Each structure stands twice: as structure tokens, then as C-alpha cells.
Amino acid sequence: MTETSINGVFSPVVTPFRKDLSPDTERWIKHCKWLLANNVGLAVFGTNSEANSLSADEKLEMLDRIVAAGVDPKRMMPGTGCCALTDTVRLTSHAVKKGCAGVLMLPPFYYKNVSDEGLYRSFSEVIERVGDARLRIYLYHIPPVAQVGITPALVERLLKNYPGIVAGMKDSSGDWDNTKTMLDRFAGSGFGVFAGSESFLLATLRHGGKGCISATANVNPSAIHQLFANWRSPDADRMQADLTALRAVFQKYFVISALKATVANYGNDPEWGRVRPPLVELTKEQQDALAAELKARGFAMAGLRG
């Protein structure tokens, strides 16, 4: 089995939109570079990227542009799982060809009550069609949104048949017991488990996990990375408590809109607040309340305006 070396803190990078709702690639690349400068990797095209509101063509073009702009694909783990097998294959192939470190793959999520057999066939078919030994798949378990989840039995079968290719998972169940089950069963063999939020970062690292992929890493990258880098320090529990408390501030709102409002606010760039339907921006009242609470906490995003 090929060991994967991907670890650390990743951000499902929020996607800025122009007034016509097209992806604002320049602002996006700038934000990606700021995240990298803060030691956070790029899980572009995640849930919090509004990636499922983008067409495959739009995502392919964005990927081409960011690599052309000199961003290191080895720091990227783009989301490539779509409803349609053919879209997933196309995006995944492209990510591998561009040299991305891995891909984060949702199961096909429209049809409900599908079997593990059906999901196995779906992932297997993607792997066979991509047909590239460089492929590293991180399974994306996010039942609160996708509704369709990844069971331990499915992970086991995929690992048995595609060791190395099936390289890890992101657990966004919000259920530590589930993350712990995955860690206990699979982390020992090199399967890379990432928590879906920094609230579980310390626990995940203590149980052999690789890090976290978290929405709030879009706005709080340095502090989250600090915990990753110092999780064995005596101060780790306090750092974890601080991260969890800050995350709770954003969770009072629709998180994607709150993250974008915060980038807009701290970057002094109102364009950033825009979302693509079916999402809506925070109201002015919500923006003000969020900004006031962050200010009261002394929250900062150093270098964002640079």
C-alpha cells in the first residue's frame, strides 16, 4: 500500500462570485494564497465552497486557472464527487492530471436509501475509469447534508480492493463516536482520517487521525494550524477550547454566508459577501451582530488586505 503523506489543516475554500454570479477566480486565488501562507491546505470545491452550485465546466476552468496561477497542486484536495458518475469521473481525472494531492469525494447523493453495494460500485467505477495510480481518494461522509453516508463496511471493502487509492476520509457527521470508529478500525493501516471540523481536531489527532478539513479554517487558519502543530503541548486543551468557542460564533448563522461576510468585513471588500442561490447572504443586522461579536473577541485576519 502506498502511504499517503497528506495531513494538517485544510479549508473548503469559499468561492467568491461576481455580480453576475460567475466565479470570481481572481479573488478566489488570492484567498487561496492567503490560506496557504497561513499553513492551511486547499480543499477547494467542498460543501462550503458552494461547489454543488457550480457546474463541472466551471470547476474544471477554476482548477486550470489556479494551477496556472502558480498555486501548488500538492496542497490541493478538490471536491470531485457529483450526482452523475460521468461528472465525477471527469473532475477526478482532471484533478489527478493537474497533480492534486488527493480528491475529496462525496457519494452520489440524489438517490436515497441506496445500498452499500451501489455505493461500492459507484466508487469502484470512478477508480477504474480514472485508471491512474496517482489517484488518492478521500471519502466524504457528511450525512447531515448529503443524506447518503459512508459506512465502516463500505470503507473496509474499498480499502481491501483499492488500497492506497482509497487513502482516507473526511468525517463531517458531527458525531465523534463515528470518527472514533473510523480511526480505531482503519487509521492503523495508514488510512487518513480528517475531522470535518476543528472542534474534533485534538481528539482526532490523539486517536491517530491526520488533521481536519474545516469551514472556519477559511477565516481562522493560523490558530487552527497552531493546534495541529502543537497538539502534544500542555496547552493543547485550552487551544482546542478556544477554537471550539470561536467556531460556535459562526454556527449561529448559515455558516457559508457568515464566512463570506467575515472575509468581506476583514478584507474591506463587500463583493465577497455574495452567494449563489439557493443560499442567501446574511442580513445587515446579522452582519453587524457577527462583526460585533468577533470584534469583542479580538478576532483578526492578519494579512488579508495585503
Next chain:
Amino acid sequence: MTETSINGVFSPVVTPFRKDLSPDTERWIKHCKWLLANNVGLAVFGTNSEANSLSADEKLEMLDRIVAAGVDPKRMMPGTGCCALTDTVRLTSHAVKKGCAGVLMLPPFYYKNVSDEGLYRSFSEVIERVGDARLRIYLYHIPPVAQVGITPALVERLLKNYPGIVAGMKDSSGDWDNTKTMLDRFAGSGFGVFAGSESFLLATLRHGGKGCISATANVNPSAIHQLFANWRSPDADRMQADLTALRAVFQKYFVISALKATVANYGNDPEWGRVRPPLVELTKEQQDALAAELKARGFAMAGLRG
């Protein structure tokens, strides 16, 4: 307001796949023609068409081919609602340009707990971008699968701002109270409500609805159409009971797989049984049990092998 004349029984046409899982357009067009010969219209690219397992490119090509094959677009109501705004606009525009009678539009279904405001913006943005007075949208309410639903308040707002364009809905909630609410509130002004199954066909017609769009119309088109054509006859309740009983036979299984197994069986064409992941075919035991029960009921699909 432009009155819509679309009514009757429609089928979300099942999509046959070749061994390589590509859409088998020839078999598909043949089945569409059989349905039309049995007085059932073509709601191609519906849930039961595995349409959400097809890319936008695949659907565009299929639509081009079926129109080129001489199938009347005025008998077609393709599904065009995707997660991504840009995909929905592209498919909807194409359907309008091809002369389709209407489109059946899912709300964007990945993000959960979205607001009516967000869904309104989504539908509104599609309508504005398509920008064609011929557009007729049928809103697709199927909360058991999409999870994201269409509320009466959303229908009201859309109807107010886009009368005529927002032409009706398909209610696949499986909840007659919801269908009745939609009929009572909107059918009087010409809004075309279709039941999502023939189990509610008679009740829907008695309350001013337009017909039904039903999975089982793929295999039982004539009998369902007979009820539509004779719903005022003294025999209507018995006809409804027969339809409901037959539908229950298919509902013992994953319905899409059961429909395809039945087309394969009655058409003597095993290729038809294939599904695209994440779905799986019926097992041999399930196929045999389904076939036996249909045979015991004297079920037939006249002209299917023709």
C-alpha cells in the same frame, strides 16, 4: 396569464444503459414511442429516469437525438433542475429551444435548510436567464428524495411574479393533504397540478388537477390513461383501486430497478435491466418473484416487442 394545455398522464421515462453504462438512446427512443402510442407523455429526465446520475452533456445529447428521431417535443416535459444554477439554465434553455411543452424543475437539492427566499432567487434567476416567453416550468416537489421542497408560499410568490411561466407542479410528496392544499389554492387560476403517482390520480382530477406523472406509467401506461380519460365514469373508483393495487406490486422493490426488470422481462430484452450506480439491479430472486406476481395478475405490456 397564458393558460397551459398540458394535461394527462406522463411517465418519467426509464433510461436504458449499454454495457459501458452510457445511455442507450435507441432503446430509449423506442420506449418513448411505445409510451406515446399508449397515450402517455414523456417526462424524460425525471427521478425514475436516473437523470441525476447523468451529466448535463449526456442529457443535452439525448434530447437532441430524440427530437431528431421525430418524437414530438410538445409531448415532452424534461426534467431540468440540477444542483448547479448554471446546469439548470443550460438544460432549461435547450428544452425551450427544442420546443418542449414544459420542463419539470427540481429545486437545487444539495444544500439543506435553505430558505424560501433562496429557492425563489434560484427559480427567478433561471427564468430571467432563460428569458424566453415560451418557458413553462412545472415545479417538482419530491421531499422524500430531494429533501428540499416547494412550499405553498413559494408557489404563490413565483406565480405572482411569473404568471404563465410558472405553469404548474408535480407533487411527489406522497401526501394527499399537500396535493389538495396546492389544488385548492392554485388550480383555480390555471396552475396545473400533477399528482406524483397514479394512486392519487382520481382524487387529483376530482379536485381540478391536470393528471399524473408516474413511475409506473413506464409499464402500465394504457390502464392509467384509461382512468384519466374516463375519470367521470361510474367505474372510476374501481379503476383507481386496480391501479393502486398494481403499483403496490412494484413498490415492494427499489422501483426504478423493478420497472427496468419488467421492461426487460416483457420486452424479452435483458439489456434493459441495467442501472447506473449508485443503483443496483434486482437480484435474480427478486426478478422471479416480481415476474410471478405480475403474471398471476394477468399483467401485460401490449406491443412492447413490436
